[in-house]
Amino acid sequence: MDQNTPTDDAELPLDQFFAGGVTQNDVPALAPLTNARGLLNAFVTVFRGGESEILIRLLVMREIGARPDAPRWSPQELEQHFAYLDAVKLRTVLNRLREFGLLLWDAEDRTWQLSGAARVALSALANVLALPAGEDADLAYITSQVAAGQAMGKPSLEALNLLLTKYRELQQAFDDALVSGSEFRIRQAAAKFDAIEATVQKGNDILRALMKDGELAPAMHRNAQAIGQAQSRLLRMHAAFARTLHALELQSVALGGSGLSSSDVAQWLRTLNQPRLAALGENVIGGVLPLPFAMADLMLDVAEYELLERERAAQADTTLPPPCDAPHTAEMTHERHAALERYISELGALQNETPLADAVVRGGYALSAYRLSLLSLIGDPESAEMRGPIAELARLPLTVTLLAAHESIARDEVAQISRGTIVPVQASLPARTGSANLPSPTGRGGGG
Numbered sequence: 001m002d003q004n005t006p007t008d009d010a011e012l013p014l015d016q017f018f019a020g021g022v023t024q025n026d027v028p029a030l031a032p033l034t035n036a037r038g039l040l041n042a043f044v045t046v047f048r049g050g051e052s053e054i055l056i057r058l059l060v061m062r063e064i065g066a067r068p069d070a071p072r073w074s075p076q077e078l079e080q081h082f083a084y085l086d087a088v089k090l091r092t093v094l095n096r097l098r099e100f101g102l103l104l105w106d107a108e109d110r111t112w113q114l115s116g117a118a119r120v121a122l123s124a125l126a127n128v129l130a131l132p133a134g135e136d137a138d139l140a141y142i143t144s145q146v147a148a149g150q151a152m153g154k155p156s157l158e159a160l161n162l163l164l165t166k167y168r169e170l171q172q173a174f175d176d177a178l179v180s181g182s183e184f185r186i187r188q189a190a191a192k193f194d195a196i197e198a199t200v201q202k203g204n205d206i207l208r209a210l211m212k213d214g215e216l217a218p219a220m221h222r223n224a225q226a227i228g229q230a231q232s233r234l235l236r237m238h239a240a241f242a243r244t245l246h247a248l249e250l251q252s253v254a255l256g257g258s259g260l261s262s263s264d265v266a267q268w269l270r271t272l273n274q275p276r277l278a279a280l281g282e283n284v285i286g287g288v289l290p291l292p293f294a295m296a297d298l299m300l301d302v303a304e305y306e307l308l309e310r311e312r313a314a315q316a317d318t319t320l321p322p323p324c325d326a327p328h329t330a331e332m333t334h335e336r337h338a339a340l341e342r343y344i345s346e347l348g349a350l351q352n353e354t355p356l357a358d359a360v361v362r363g364g365y366a367l368s369a370y371r372l373s374l375l376s377l378i379g380d381p382e383s384a385e386m387r388g389p390i391a392e393l394a395r396l397p398l399t400v401t402l403l404a405a406h407e408s409i410a411r412d413e414v415a416q417i418s419r420g421t422i423v424p425v426q427a428s429l430p431a432r433t434g435s436a437n438l439p440s441p442t443g444r445g446g447g448g
Contacts, residue, residue, distance in 0.1 A: 038117060039117055039120055039121075041100065041101070041117070042100075042101070042102055042115075042117035042118060042120060042121045043121055043124075045057075045096070045097070045100040045101075045102055046058060046061070046102070046121055056085070056089070056093055057093055057096070057097065058125065060082065060090070060093050060094070060097070061097065061102065061103075061114065061118055061121070061122055062122060062125075063081065063082070064078075064103070064112065064113075064114055065114050065118070065119065065122050071113050071114070072106070072109070072111035072112065072113045073111060073112045073113070074110065074111050074112075075110070075112070078090070078094070078112060094112070097118070098112075101115055101117060102114070102115055102117060102118040102121070103115065103118065127141060127144060128141065136170075136192070136195065136196050136199075138162075138166060139163075139166050139170075139196055139199055139200075140199050142159060142162050142163045142166060143163065143199055143202060143203045143206070145159045146159045146160065146163055146203065146206055146207075146210075147202075147206045150206055150209060150210045155210055155216070155220065157217070157219060157220050157223065160220060160223040160224065160227060161223060163203065163227055164223055164226055164227050164230060167200075167227065167230035167231065167234060168230060170196070170234060171230060171233055171234060171237075173189065173192075174189050174193065174234075174237050174240075174241075177189035178240060178241075178244055183245070183248045183263055183266070184266070184267070184270065186241060186244055186245060186248070187245065189241065190238075190241040190245065193234075193237050193238065193241065197235070197238070200231055200234050200235060201235070203227075203231060204228070204231045204235070207224055207227055207228055207231065210224060211224055211228075248263070249261075249263070337388075337389050339367065339370065340374070340389045340390075340393070341389055343371055343374060343393075344389060344392055344393050344396070346359075347359070347378075347393075347396055347398060347422070348396060350398065350422060350424050351424060352424070353421050353422070353423045353424075354421065354422045354423075355419075355420070355421055356375075356400075356402070356417065356418065356419065356420035356421060356422060357407065357409055357417050359371070359422050360372050360375070360417065361409055361411065361412050361414050361417060362412055363412060364412055364413050365412070365413035365414055368412060368413075368414050368417075372417075374393060375400050375422075377390060377393050377394050378393060378394060378396055378398050378400055379394065379398075379399075379400075380394045381394075397424060397425045398422055398423065398424055398425065399422070399423045399424075399425055400420065400421075400422055401420050401421050401422075401423065402418050402419070402420040403418065403419040403420055404418075405418070405419045406418055406419065407419050
């Protein structure tokens with residue numbers, strides 16, 4: 001420290017604060033502080049000592065700096081202006097400020113004036129004193145510092161880091177309030193958001209102007225982007241608070257026609273002290289409610305369950321059936337294809353031209369429709385390449401001919417069917433492809 005630095009007998013050298021083998025040159029974060037020793041000494045001088053001493057020093061410095069038209073003060077003017085202070089104490093304060101370079105004495109015209117370091121300290125103090133009251137005053141101050149840096153063309157990375165940290169703390173606090181589901185905490189968080197919304201909006205405008213410059217360092221540009229995202233999330237909290245509070249209001253219980261709700265009662269109870277709450281809580285816990293105050297329909301539901309449903313549940317047989325073997329897969333497949341195989345045998349046995357109705361309709365509507373749908377596969381080359389009964393059906397030497405007209409059947413649950421014939425062909429001739437658009441037979445009483 002230089003000769004103007006205030007020292008105490010117990011003050012340790014700076015190097016003794018570091019671990020063995022480490023010097024102050026090995027700590028890059030310390031360099032900005034050591035380079036600003038001259039200005040930091042002003043703050044050290046002002047804020048060293050007891051609280052009363054600090055307040056009097058600040059009072060004297062602010063009063064001296066509050067006369068811009070005549071910044072120089074004569075000793076007589078100081079004595080007259082600070083007549084409300086003890087003369088000895090005033091001289092002690094003036095000498096201390098002079099000793100550490102905050103107050104300058106001009107021997108030629110015998111006047112006092114503030115130094116540049118003192119004006120820096122008073123300017124910072126003025127910004128602090130202008131902050132709004134509340135726990136979020138730091139947000140306004142940091143935002144003002146970012147704005148000052150942006151206006152001067154030298155934004156501070158440290159100020160951006162502090163601003164980003166503050167935004168994230170606010171976001172976490174708001175999220176915790178919403179997750180809690182407490183109407184009191186949510187309203188408190190909403191009020192806090194309303195108090196800082198204007199400051200966040202100003203910070204958003206400042207950040208936009210800062211990003212337009214396009215000359216930010218990479219680290220500062222990343223921080224600016226993160227701050228922009230945090231600002232967007234914060235500015236969307238207003239809608240989240242409104243939705244949550246509206247949902248809570250829907251859940252509140254109205255107290256008769258008084259215009260009050262359970263939320264109003266809860267809010268009122270929060271304003272009472274513990275003795276008052278204890279007095280209200282006397283004799284509020286009673287025994288079983290008298291029967292006239294019980295609801296008859298609820299009593300009936302409970303009685304019905306206790307007398308009937310509970311007994312039914314106790315007598316119900318909930319045992320599982322005995323285990324059994326699953327049916328053999330081959331047998332199930334054979335059962336499914338039995339009707340198809342019989343129909344293939346019947347078609348293969350045809351020797352002459354057969355009307356479509358005689359070859360299809362019998363055994364009911366379901367079997368007749370099934371047989372008619374199978375005729376579309378006769379002569380189909382893709383089905384003929386397959387294996388199994390479908391391929392056998394497709395390779396039958398038959399020609400299926402369908403006409404647009406219908407004929408009445410009125411038997412076996414079939415009313416009408418398309419006219420047509422099934423004609424066997426010689427094995428040496430190529431098989432004709434049957435029509436793929438076969439109309440299904442009409443069910444009971446219908447036409448098709």
